[in-house]
Amino acid sequence: MKLKRLVIFSIALLGLLSCTSQSVKKSENKxxxxxxxxxxxxxxxxxxxxxxxxxxxxxxxxxxxxxxxxxxxxxxxxxxxxxxxxxxxxxxxxxxxxxxxxxxxxxxxxxxxxxxxxxxxxxxxxxxxxxxxxxxxxxxxxxxxxxxxxxxxxxxxxxxxxxxxxxxxxxxxxxxxxxxxxxxxxxxxxxxxxxxxxxxxxxxxxxxxxxxxxxxxxxxxxxxxxxxxxxxxxxxxxxxxxxxxxxxxxxxxxxxxxxxxxxxxxxxxxxxxxxxxxxxxxxxxxxxxxxxxxxxxxxxxxxxxxxxxxxxxxxxxxxxxxxxxxxxxxxxxxxxxxxxxxxxxxxxxxxxxxxxxxxxxxxxxxxxxxxxxxxxxxxxxxxxxxxxxxxxxxxxxxxxxxxxTKQLYFGTKPMNIDTGARGFRSDDYTFAVVKDDKGEKFYYLFNDKEDPYQMKNLWGENPEFDKKLETELADLLRSMNDPW
Missing domain, CATH: 3.40.720.10 (Alkaline Phosphatase, subunit A)
Structure with missing residues (x-):
């Protein structure tokens, strides 16, 4: 008899815990x-x-x-x-x-x-x-x-x-x-x-x-x-x-x-x-x-x-x-x-x-x-x-x-993903490179703080800085396994 009461009590307790758990879950959802x-x-x-x-x-x-x-x-x-x-x-x-x-x-x-x-x-x-x-x-x-x-x-x-x-x-x-x-x-x-x-x-x-x-x-x-x-x-x-x-x-x-x-x-x-x-x-x-x-x-x-x-x-x-x-x-x-x-x-x-x-x-x-x-x-x-x-x-x-410190720019075609455009936005600059189907590259660089409407392409004015940006872009793309 005691065993029977113990089983009934255990079942009731499990039911109560189950209801409580469901109640808590619903409460959490709400x-x-x-x-x-x-x-x-x-x-x-x-x-x-x-x-x-x-x-x-x-x-x-x-x-x-x-x-x-x-x-x-x-x-x-x-x-x-x-x-x-x-x-x-x-x-x-x-x-x-x-x-x-x-x-x-x-x-x-x-x-x-x-x-x-x-x-x-x-x-x-x-x-x-x-x-x-x-x-x-x-x-x-x-x-x-x-x-x-x-x-x-x-x-x-x-x-x-x-x-x-x-x-x-x-x-x-x-x-x-x-x-x-x-x-x-x-x-x-x-x-x-x-x-x-x-x-x-x-x-x-x-x-x-x-x-x-x-x-x-x-x-x-x-x-x-x-x-x-x-x-x-x-x-x-x-x-x-x-x-x-x-x-x-x-x-x-x-x-x-x-x-x-x-x-x-x-x-x-x-x-x-x-x-x-x-x-x-x-x-x-x-x-x-x-x-x-x-x-x-x-x-x-x-x-x-x-x-x-x-x-x-x-x-x-x-x-x-x-x-x-x-x-x-x-x-x-x-x-x-x-x-x-x-x-x-x-x-x-x-x-x-x-x-x-x-x-x-x-x-x-x-x-x-x-x-x-x-x-x-x-x-x-x-x-x-x-x-x-x-x-x-x-x-x-x-x-x-x-x-x-950077936001990727990406643009390509699925049939030839290693062409198209890549670049990034940094705190001061927008830098982008376009590579055509022949592998020729075209560069764009804008100082967004001094030129917010991006009206002057600065690429080529500072070769040392240009090289730094190319290296940073290459590192970024390499981290993403980009074949570009």
């Missing part, structure tokens, strides 16, 4: 912060309104910066859509992730896509009790290969087993249909495309607000959420933007809005010239800034909904971008170059519950985002072994960190 990670495509740092550089109106993003941490020297190490996304998700530089160029069918045969076996940012969060969701542009899958000369396929449906733990999915591979986008949702197959007649940031904001309300159990209610929102505008085509955002710029042309002294209005180096000799796309510069204003408006709607839902105080909000936009600076359009307009990106981390507002000039690189955010979220010990980025989360709490 105490952990939610994460809303927003990145807009082709949004350059100069288009943050509070910097008073581009003529934009971004009150909601400005407020995030005012009450959060603004990293004033964040860069996109490879200013191109897919390589940035792979760095963000994997915490690795392009050579290590294998995503060295944009994902499309011409690059798939070279392994240029996010691998299924990669342990990603989202995988780590899900393994540690988060409910993860993804909304917007993905652009990390490899469509079936096409032969040279065949038309490239850019978009592709992402099967659930390749979504790296995201249990809520409202996404597409890549397209630029801002006014009439399409998506695939969590349960939809490749044939179940959802077509929408609404500006994509506006529609996605409504999808996210519904996700927060959770009427259809889009997320597990007893878990913290981690939601990634990839907004396509202000990516081209710039003129696909609602009229209400264009009104501010009515009657203006590109000369009225492009105020940077390094903009070349004639003899533009890329794309098709108009009759005036000016890149025809410069005419859409006012629309680019209208897109920026509209993106801010939609982010503001989501932030307000977080407040109304009681989720705001315990949600880390990150705003950043995959790369910038040249908009005629240096006579160039778009991205994938080492100049500041393409490489400099916004990075704001907002969590007033735990971190104080400030501006920090930490030289963050994209692979640092995953380990740094995991550190901020109390998961610093869960950073995957292969991650090449560093955890700088102590910077949020005024604790010492070993501050980086």
């Amino acid at each position: 105490e952990r912060p939610n994460l809303l990670f927003i990145f807009a495509d082709q949004y350059r740092r100069a288009s943050l309104g509070f910097l008073n550089e581009d003529p934009v109106n971004t009150p909601n993003i400005d407020k995030l910066a005012e009450t959060g941490v603004f990293f004033s020297r964040a860069v996109s190490n490879h200013p191109l859509c897919s390589p940035y996304r792979a760095m963000l998700m994997s915490g690795k530089y392009p050579l290590s992730s294998g995503v060295v160029e944009n994902c499309n069918s011409a690059n798939t045969a070279y392994g240029n896509f996010l691998k299924k076996e990669e342990i990603c940012f989202s995988d780590v969060l899900v393994q540690n009790g988060y409910s993860a969701g993804y909304v917007g542009k993905w652009h990390l899958d490899g469509p079936p290969p096409t032969a040279p000369g065949e038309k490239k396929v850019w978009d592709s449906w992402c099967p659930p087993e390749d979504r790296h733990g995201f249990s809520f999915w409202y996404s597409y591979g890549t397209h630029n249909r801002h006014n009439n986008p399409y998506y695939w949702d969590t349960d939809g197959g490749i044939e179940d495309t959802i077509f929408v007649r609404q500006w994509s940031p506006e529609h996605e904001a409504e999808v996210i607000m519904k996700y927060l309300d959770n009427p259809e159990k889009q997320r597990e209610k007893d878990k913290p959420f981690a939601l990634f929102w990839s907004i396509n505008p202000p990516h081209t085509p710039f003129n696909q933007v609602p009229e209400r955002y264009r009104e501010k710029y009515e009657g203006m042309d590109y000369r009225d809005v492009l105020n940077r002294p390094n903009v070349e209005f004639t003899d533009n180096h890329t794309w098709k010239k108009g009759d005036s000799g000016v890149d025809a796309r410069l005419n859409q510069a006012p629309d680019y800034f209208a897109c920026v204003d509209g993106v801010d408006d939609q982010i503001g709607r989501v932030i307000e909904h977080l407040k109304e839902s009681g989720l705001y105080e315990n949600t880390i909000i990150v705003f950043t971008a995959d790369h910038g936009e040249m908009l005629g600076s240096q006579g160039l359009m778009h991205k994938n170059v080492w100049f500041r307009e393409a490489m400099d990106i916004p990075l704001i981390v907002h969590y007033p519950k735990s971190i104080s507002a400030k501006t920090d000039d930490l030289m963050l690189s994209v692979p640092d985002y995953m380990p740094t955010m995991l550190g901020l979220m109390g998961l610093g010990d869960e950073v995957p072994e292969g991650v090449e980025g560093k955890d700088y989360s102590n910077v949020f709490f005024e604790k010492p960190v070993e501050r980086p």
Whole structure:
């Protein structure tokens, strides 16, 4: 009888301990912060309104910066859509992730896509009790290969087993249909495309607000959420933007809005010239800034909904971008170059519950985002072994960190990775080398402190200093096993 009572007591005790353990685990989950990670495509740092550089109106993003941490020297190490996304998700530089160029069918045969076996940012969060969701542009899958000369396929449906733990999915591979986008949702197959007649940031904001309300159990209610929102505008085509955002710029042309002294209005180096000799796309510069204003408006709607839902105080909000936009600076359009307009990106981390507002000039690189955010979220010990980025989360709490002195610049093609461009940003300088298919090198060196618009190439003026920079670049690339 005593033995029987002892067994019953032991079972009851084990049950109590089990319940207590589950209760503690749920409690820990509830105490952990939610994460809303927003990145807009082709949004350059100069288009943050509070910097008073581009003529934009971004009150909601400005407020995030005012009450959060603004990293004033964040860069996109490879200013191109897919390589940035792979760095963000994997915490690795392009050579290590294998995503060295944009994902499309011409690059798939070279392994240029996010691998299924990669342990990603989202995988780590899900393994540690988060409910993860993804909304917007993905652009990390490899469509079936096409032969040279065949038309490239850019978009592709992402099967659930390749979504790296995201249990809520409202996404597409890549397209630029801002006014009439399409998506695939969590349960939809490749044939179940959802077509929408609404500006994509506006529609996605409504999808996210519904996700927060959770009427259809889009997320597990007893878990913290981690939601990634990839907004396509202000990516081209710039003129696909609602009229209400264009009104501010009515009657203006590109000369009225492009105020940077390094903009070349004639003899533009890329794309098709108009009759005036000016890149025809410069005419859409006012629309680019209208897109920026509209993106801010939609982010503001989501932030307000977080407040109304009681989720705001315990949600880390990150705003950043995959790369910038040249908009005629240096006579160039778009991205994938080492100049500041393409490489400099916004990075704001907002969590007033735990971190104080400030501006920090930490030289963050994209692979640092995953380990740094995991550190901020109390998961610093869960950073995957292969991650090449560093955890700088102590910077949020005024604790010492070993501050980086360089930020890599990288650009190449998957079929010939030992050509292309390499370089780095240091405290004072931007240094880049372009190597063509014949092995000939072209050098670029700018003193960013004395020449912030990078208008004078200093290469060749000080051979001793030039040699020092070449040696430093070689050491950096050697540490990354770069065959360049």
